[in-house]
Amino acid sequence: MGLLDGKRGIVFGIANDRSYAWFIAKQLMAQGAECVFTHLPDEKGKMERRCRSAIKDLGIEDPWLMPCNVSSDESLDEVFGKLKEDFGKIDFVIHAVAYADRKYLKMGNFYKTSREAWALALDISAYSLLAMAQRAEAIMPDGGSILAMSYFGGEKVIPGYNVMGVAKAALEHTTRYLAYDLGQQNIRVNTISGGPLRTLAASAVGSIGDMFEHMERKASLRRNITGEEVGNTAVYLISDLSTGVTGENIYVDAGYNIIGL
Numbered sequence: 001m002g003l004l005d006g007k008r009g010i011v012f013g014i015a016n017d018r019s020y021a022w023f024i025a026k027q028l029m030a031q032g033a034e035c036v037f038t039h040l041p042d043e044k045g046k047m048e049r050r051c052r053s054a055i056k057d058l059g060i061e062d063p064w065l066m067p068c069n070v071s072s073d074e075s076l077d078e079v080f081g082k083l084k085e086d087f088g089k090i091d092f093v094i095h096a097v098a099y100a101d102r103k104y105l106k107m108g109n110f111y112k113t114s115r116e117a118w119a120l121a122l123d124i125s126a127y128s129l130l131a132m133a134q135r136a137e138a139i140m141p142d143g144g145s146i147l148a149m150s151y152f153g154g155e156k157v158i159p160g161y162n163v164m165g166v167a168k169a170a171l172e173h174t175t176r177y178l179a180y181d182l183g184q185q186n187i188r189v190n191t192i193s194g195g196p197l198r199t200l201a202a203s204a205v206g207s208i209g210d211m212f213e214h215m216e217r218k219a220s221l222r223r224n225i226t227g228e229e230v231g232n233t234a235v236y237l238i239s240d241l242s243t244g245v246t247g248e249n250i251y252v253d254a255g256y257n258i259i260g261l
């Protein structure tokens with residue numbers, strides 16, 4: 001018996017087998033969830049091949065997998081339309097996507113962020129959650145759980161995280177407003193604030209090398225976290241163990257955020 005037996009949902013954000021989305025899907029599936037997936041479209045098909053290979057490592061040979069650019073309403077319409085057509089309803093959505101122009105993720109250059117770079121980061125990394133929720137609501141007639149990935153740089157200044165920190169602040173507050181609106185339909189919306197993990201997206205952040213070393217010295221548990229630990233908290237937030245929890249941000253950061261000095 002798994003905690004997620006009978007639940008089906010969609011996972012956005014697997015780039016490879018180091019992605020947070022991959023670890024979340026792995027732990028959800030270990031508890032009986034059925035996951036379907038999207039990948040970022042690209043002309044050469046590299047993203048699809050990498051995503052497919054990572055999903056294969058999860059034990060799925062022939063996945064439900066669609067291209068989706070989360071900054072396109074049409075692309076999201078196609079994905080949620082196909083979900084409705086194929087399954088009628090879903091129980092959960094995992095939002096583990098983010099993007100910012102790496103040119104603006106260098107230490108000390110936040111003040112140089114262009115209007116265009118700001119809009120792009122906020123659109124892909126924060127508005128996309130709202131865009132997904134608008135479409136998911138129609139296929140969650142029995143309620144559901146929507147989960148997005150955040151980071152401490154959305155609350156405090158983490159040098160080099162820059163415009164992505166602004167996007168995470170927007171993402172976390174978007175979650176609260178969504179939780180209020182969708183609460184009437186028993187749809188819960190939460191974020192996990194995960195510790196640093198060596199992923200493609202993380203490699204773009206100027207100070208990422210320092211972050212891992214800093215965690216080992218300063219986090220309450222004196223170590224970094226694993227993808228599985230975030231995945232296990234996702235299991236809790238998607239499962240019926242958390243039916244009274246919405247609009248929350250749960251830290252899976254080895255107790256880093258509680259430290260003042």
Ligand SMILES: NC(=O)c1ccc[n+]([C@@H]2O[C@H](COP(=O)([O-])OP(=O)(O)OC[C@H]3O[C@@H](n4cnc5c(N)ncnc54)[C@H](O)[C@@H]3O)[C@@H](O)[C@H]2O)c1
Nearest residue numbers: 013015019020040069070097098149151196197199200201
């Ligand atoms: N790695 C970390 O240290 C860390 C810490 C806390 C939170 N997070 C968050 O976790 C989430 C997942 O990132 P990750 O670290 O696993 O990196 P990742 O590179 O593995 O995943 C990021 C994903 O975003 C997707 N993406 C980017 N632009 C997109 C678009 N326009 N349309 C569709 N997909 C798009 C990429 O294809 C990729 O799959 C992000 O929200 C990230 O900010 C990461």
